Amino acid sequence: xxxxxxxxxxxxxxxxxxxxxxxxxxxxxxxxxxxxxxxxxxxxxxxxxxxxxxxxxxxxxxxxxxxxxxxxxxxxxxxxxxxxxxxxxxxxxxxxxxxxxxxxxxxxxxxxxxxxxxxxxxxxxxxxxxxxxxxxxxxxxxxxxxxxxxxxxxxxxxxxxxxxxxxxxxxxxxxxxxxxxxxxxxxxxxxxxxxxxxxxxxxxxxxxxxxxxxxxxxxxxxxxxxxxxxxxxxxxxxxxxxxxxxxxxxxxxxxxxxxxxxxxxxxxxxxxxxxxxxxxxxxxxxxxxxxxxxxxxxxxxxxxxxxxxxxxxxxxx
Numbered sequence: 229x230x231x232x233x234x235x236x237x238x239x240x241x242x243x244x245x246x247x248x249x250x251x252x253x254x255x256x257x258x259x260x261x262x263x264x265x266x267x268x269x270x271x272x273x274x275x276x277x278x279x280x281x282x283x284x285x286x287x288x289x290x291x292x293x294x295x296x297x298x299x300x301x302x303x304x305x306x307x308x309x310x311x312x313x314x315x316x317x318x319x320x321x322x323x324x325x326x327x328x329x330x331x332x333x334x335x336x337x338x339x340x341x342x343x344x345x346x347x348x349x350x351x352x353x354x355x356x357x358x359x360x361x362x363x364x365x366x367x368x369x370x371x372x373x374x375x376x377x378x379x380x381x382x383x384x385x386x387x388x389x390x391x392x393x394x395x396x397x398x399x400x401x402x403x404x405x406x407x408x409x410x411x412x413x414x415x416x417x418x419x420x421x422x423x424x425x426x427x428x429x430x431x432x433x434x435x436x437x438x439x440x441x442x443x444x445x446x447x448x449x450x451x452x453x454x455x456x457x458x459x460x461x462x463x464x465x466x467x468x469x470x471x472x473x474x475x476x477x478x479x480x481x482x483x484x485x486x487x488x489x490x491x492x493x494x495x496x497x498x499x500x501x502x503x504x505x506x507x508x509x510x511x512x513x514x515x516x517x518x519x520x521x522x523x524x525x526x527x528x529x530x531x532x533x534x535x536x537x538x539x540x541x542x543x544x545x
Contacts (some may be wrong), residue, residue, distance in 0.1 A: 236488060244489065245473045246464060249360045250484050253477035254267045257299040260475075266376070268453035269442050269463055271313040273436050274329035276300045286317060286324070296456055301337055304453070308371045309446040310339065313434065314348070315364040321357070327365045339369035347438060349419035350508075354497075366442075381444040383408030384505060415441070416508055424502065426458050428486055436501045439466035449470050461487030465494045 239245040240259040249256040272293060302311070310335075314326040327344065327477055334341065345366040346441060354360050386404045393403050418424060420433040427433070439462055443453060449471040455463030458476030467474035478484050492501035 234493060241477065246468060247475040248461070248464070248477070248484065248491065249477040250460070250479075251295055251477060252479060252483070254299060256475070256477040257303060257456065260303045260454070262302055263305050265300075265454050265475075266308045266447045266472075267443065267453045268304060268306050268308070268310040268456070269313070269453065270294070270311075270455045270457045271445060271459070272431070272457045278282070279480045286319070286329070288331060289317075290329060290333070293330060297333055298337065299332075300454070300456060301339065304371050307374055307376045309342075309368060309370050309375060309377075309442075310334075311366050311368050311442050311446075313364060313366045313438075316361060316476055323361075324357075325365070330366065334367070334369045339371060340373065341367065341369050341414050342375075343368045346414045348416050351419055351421045368442075370396065374381060376446060376448065378445055378448075381476050382411060382441045382504075384411045385409070400412055405485045411441070418502065418508060428490075433460050434462055436466050436469075437504045437506075439463050440469070442505050443467055443470055443472060447519055458487055459483060461490045464491055465499065468496060 234246070235244070236246045236248050238248060238250060240247050240249070240256060242261075242264075247256075296451070297310075297312075312327070312330060314330065316323040317326050317329070318324075331341070343366075345368060347366060348362050348363045349361060352361055383405065389402075389404055393399050393401050395403055410468050417435055417438050420427050420435050424435070428484060443466045447453060447467075450473065452473045453463060453467035454472075454477060455476040458464065458478040461476065464474030464476050464487070472489075475489070478487060490499055
């Protein structure tokens with residue numbers, strides 16, 4: 229077992245286990261040696277005008293991202309991974325998926341794409357002239373074909389754990405992996421909104437469990453995990469929770485202090501987070517009264533708001 233010290237440093241050093249750099253990520257990256265990171269994972273500003281970002285024209289935004297990506301790749305181990313979690317750029321009502329815009333940068337720098345992971349959630353902005361956005365993407369790249377990946381720590385329960393082979397040399401044996409199944413590339417994880425246990429003042433915070441999956445599957449204990457756009461410290465928290473070394477840069481002073489506070493709470497075992505693999509809340513099963521539609525007797529009610537019956541009809545929930 230790897231045991232790490234709990235000092236929070238502000239500058240990079242090979243002997244530091246937790247680095248919270250108060251400044252531009254390029255300045256931090258300039259101090260990190262080649263091939264010394266196992267995982268780079270981040271959710272960069274989306275250039276959509278949130279209060280913590282400076283809105284840029286798309287071309288300028290891409291140039292800015294490319295500069296950071298180049299340095300991250302230089303610092304990445306040949307066996308490492310880089311995961312860029314992004315949403316959509318909105319330009320005068322028209323959306324541009326940022327993963328499709330950023331993909332050529334990674335490709336042209338020689339990286340190989342392993343997955344485009346869809347992160348699905350239920351809460352967000354309600355749109356009236358297009359379908360409400362309920363997903364973001366994580367694009368996962370590796371530097372070489374000799375990359376580290378361990379599926380076992382992030383397996384999820386089998387749908388049919390008692391399923392057996394019905395023919396062939398393994399007939400009668402269980403066909404499922406006893407450790408669980410591959411979670412696939414569509415992850416249903418609640419986003420951090422007002423009633424989420426992890427909610428802070430940051431307007432675009434991602435959940436710890438999202439990063440935990442990446443940390444557990446793409447790194448070993450003692451490896452370094454970098455988040456160049458740290459926000460509220462989520463990536464460092466996910467890293468140190470599983471005995472990895474966490475590094476990150478943040479420019480907003482109050483988010484730096486918020487990250488420091490949350491990291492200290494994690495080290496003390498007091499940070500409240502949503503557990504990995506916890507089932508998504510089902511309001512009907514929970515008996516929430518707000519699931520009873522007030523217009524249940526209205527003949528114009530959408531059939532989608534009704535439950536099918538065994539006889540082929542429908543009943544209201």
